[in-house]
Amino acid sequence: MTTTPAHLSELSADDLAARLTTVQAEYEALKAGGLKLDLTRGKPGADQLDLSNGLLGLPTGYRDRSGTDLRNYGGLDGLVELREIFADLLGVDVANVVCGGNSSLTIMHQVLSAMLLKGGPDSPRPWSQEPVVKFICPVPGYDRHFTMLAELGIEMVSVPMNADGPDVVAVRALVAEDPSIKGMWIVPTYANPTGAVCSTAVAADLMAMDTAAPDFRIFWDNAYAVHHLTEEETKSADALGLAAVSGHPNRPLIFASTSKISLAGAGVAALAASSENIAWYLARLGFASIGPDKLNHLRHVEFFGDANGVRAHMRKHRELIAPKFAAVEAALSGRLTGLGIAEWTVPTGGYFVNLDVVDGTASRVISLAKEAGIALTAAGSAFPYGNDPFDRNIRLAPTFPVLAEVEAAMAGVAVCVELAALESFTSA
CATH class of the missing domain: 3.90.1150.10 (Aspartate Aminotransferase, domain 1)
Incomplete structure (x- = not known):
């Protein structure tokens, strides 16, 4: 008993x-x-990390499938073969994916900094010219998201993180009335630290809701999209598709990387977004880079083969x-x-x-x-x-x-x- x-x-x-x-x-x-x-x-x-030691002997060559010499400058948007893998994993079109360096956190910081300095495609002015800039932060959440905002002087407003995603009623009420709220964070699949998964219904509401700021952005950090602990492999909501249908195609910015897939310090990161957002990001990036480490891109393509290889x-x-x-x-x-x-x-x-x-x-x-x-x-x-x-x-x-x-x-x-x-x- x-x-x-x-x-x-x-x-x-x-x-x-x-x-x-x-x-x-x-x-x-x-x-x-x-x-x-x-x-x-x-x-x-x-x-x-040992699972990816095979990367250390790659790539076996230095040309992509079109014959381009990857040792040289160029290819700001990244190796197309790698972009295809991320597109499959994230459920988006290849044209809407850019591959960069080893850190998605770096891309997030680049995007935030560019929004502050230049504004986005639909911004009335650079965010730094606004009296106040605020972000919604579902809690509990990812500490590096919060410290990044603090470092850039962006104020944070907390909302509860529920089992099916952020408290969308609370979010909707905040963004409808306050034009200083320019964005929000979300880790949509297996959230840090709760493991919550944003449902399609919640994601649809977030993409469709009215916002006082015309350039409101959702930083959709899909860091754990393929990091399953059971045989049931949860699929992330289609943020880009839902946003396009709702008439807000520029709202989501999707970030991902192989940091916890291949080698944490030597992986590859990606940004997926609307065509307009991608063009805007590449225009900003073009002043800071002449192209990413395409040999590392090729290394990962050779190692994984395709998206099913990643899975x-x-x-x-x-x-x-x-x-x-x-x-x-x-x-x-x-x-x-x-x-x-x-x-x-x-x-x-x-x-x-x-x-x-x-x-x-x-x-x-x-x-x-x-x-x-x-x-x-x-x-x-x-x-x-x-x-x-x-x-x-x-x-x-x-x-x-x-x-x-x-x-x-x-x-x-x-x-x-x-x-x-x-x-x-x-x-x-």
Whole structure:
């Protein structure tokens, strides 16, 4: 016969004190273990990078299929064979794809900077000439999106990130009235850090909604489009198609890369957008570059062959990292289920697990973990300005450590979550 653990908040003062003593002893034993574990960033593990070691011996030549010498200048929009692969993966036309360097984050920064300095194709003036520029940021979200905006002086307005995408009712109300809101972020498939997937219905609403700003943009960061953790391979909503049908073809800017597909520091990135946006981007880029590293483009084309080659490669990734996500779930559910002190996601793709703990204790959990030798992403990192108003959100990144380290780290994190909760309840 099994029993359901009592919610800690329902225990008597004496029972809470006794439980606190027990968990404190467990924590002291954890600290004595001498752990040195890092779950701070969503980086590929060494075994994942090994899957792409074949790239190191490529390309075997230096000409594309048309015979162009790729060692030379030119080809600002990238190797067409690589653009075809991204077009297939993203569900867009080849003509609407540009391939660049190794980082999609760099392309995002280029686009934002160009909007500030020059404005977009449908901007009344450069964004920098507006009194204020704001972006909508679904939360919890991706910290690098937020720090980029902060660095550029763009104000951030938070809306909730739901299981089917951003709270579209909240977004619609904001953009309809405020012309200073020029854009929004979204990671549409396996969002960072919740793993949420933006539904087609929500995507359609976002593309069709009326906005006070005529040049409103949705930065559609499809970083995890093919990063599945189960055999069910979720397909991203067709942002470009939905936008075109709604009469706002320039609204979405789709970003993607192979950073967590091939070699994280030596991959390739892509931008997909309307024809007008692509022409605008290339015109701006032409002042900064005479062409990308087309040999690296060719290297990836030779390695993957086509989009199905990428998909097959990602199934190998799944075999390596799915057990790590299972270990996170096992540790959290094994210790915390029924205690009423934590909720967490069980994502079907992406790179993160979202953990919400007792309000006011996330910072304490992370501090306790650090003292025990377990490094976690800073509290509040998934919110603009690093400010989680409830101090309850923690992003877990289990891909980089080996499986045994994930198991040890998560067992320790679960102890820290309970200890922080007990401290909070007994001090109230």
